[in-house]
Amino acid sequence: MTLQDFMPILPEMVLLATAVAVLMVDTFLGDKRWLTWVGLVGVLLAGAATYWLALQPPADFQDMAASDAYTAFFRLVILVVTGLGLLMAMNWLEAHGEQQGEYNALLLLAAIGMTLMAAATHMLTLFVALELFSLCLYILAGFERERASSGEAALKYLLLGAFSSALFLYGIALVYAATGALTFAGIAQKASLSPLFLAGVGLLIVGFGFKVAAVPFHMWTPDVYQGAPTPVTAYMSVATKAAAFAAFVRLFVGTLGVEKSAWVPALAALAVLTMVVGNLAALSQHSLKRMLAYSSIAHAGYVLVGLAAANTTGTAAVLFYLLVYAFMNLGAFAVVIALERQGEGDVTLSQMRGLARTHPLLAAAMAIFMFSLTGVPPFAGFFGKLYLFQAAVQANLTWLAVIGVISSAVSAYYYLNVLVQIYMADPETPPTLAWRPVLGLATLVAVVFVVGIGLFPDFWLQLALGGMRVILG
């Protein structure tokens, strides 16, 4: 093996080097804030490597991982999210006196696992990548060791995550038994509807269902999202989804596309359950983090609609939606971080009362994120849902699109309720703010993208379509 062989995974190598560098620099640096900037430089370099790779012809790494337009799309999404995740955590870590070096290194290592999920073309890579980012996130969820609910979140996440990994692994073993292959290409060639194969595919759906938080595999989500430190919740709510769906789409639409009839009904059923349960449960929440957790379940349901459509437009809409969702959800969590009181790790709805009077800019940002999450034009979230539901109609799943539209109308209630609290309610106590410039920068970036993608959706959709053409030919 020569150095040249490692080129297809160059962005991951850069991230790995950065994670190690962050840990090394941590040992002899007084001002820990520099660690964030070191991490950010690494993320930018990895982004440059991704861009450079995208200009090269598609290549693969020992039949284990592929570097193509599809991988490039998800690498960019995950790198942007990681960059914003580092920024959003910077002030928070300082204020809470947590170890910045370990946090940043773990975040970067998780990012490696996530980009590898998108690149994986071999079951082994897929499994190792899944475990790599999962293990990092288990630790990050329990990062606030002084707060018991953080430890509880980590415990629940670890137990259910490991449990789902075991099911996923059993699925891989059964697919291996049925096809005798572990590479995606080999599985596609030998795919047949034998009972062994179907059982394996079913277990794979369960495994992915856990990771993307689809109902009925969502039980861990509200607890983990509420208990984990808010910057971690922000990061994992968007990045895990992007990574898990990246592998989900490549494996199912790409590799198992020939046996579409076997899994489309299952995914359609999952999508319905996920949208309905997620949105209904979110209605009655008082904790903002818990509400956003249920909302993220509902959004996984919308994305599953595009996956169930299983055509080019549907899966391109999945990619587009994951990009859009990353910005609007990260932005909403950035506002939660700003409002969070020391040591509580959570924000209630009543704590947001009268925010518009004291902090009009922050309130306006929150309004944009909430409108986008609801799917109000002209924000990015509207186009995301539009493309998804359009694809469902094209794939003769009109009923699925109708359920999607109805449940997203229900979601308007709880998203707009946040705005009612911000703009119309009188504050009991004026909202205290942990507002810091770096967090403001991250929020601003999110706002710019939510509005920008909403104004120019076509460019991003073409990018997503370019990625999907690699998978679907």
Added chain:
Amino acid sequence: MIPLSWYLAVAAILFVIGFYGVLSRRNAIAILMGIELMLNAVNLNLVAFWRYTQPDQVAGQVFAIIVITVAAAEAAVGLALFIALYRLRGTVHIDEIDLLRG
């Protein structure tokens, strides 16, 4: 030679025992042990399939070794988290760890 189906039956039984352990045990460490059983059932499957279907390739065997490695990492992280939580709450019984609900 012992037929393949015997290995698969043992692996399936092991998997179900682990599954039952995860669902029925209340102690986090016991749940983790159930998960380890499930992972070992998968290893048995992978190695058996490798031996009987394509002994000339090493893919199945390598996969089993990597699963063992990952399981070890998972156990290490898991036990570390349990200890951290035990110091705060004095228990790792999942029925008593109930701050988050609703």
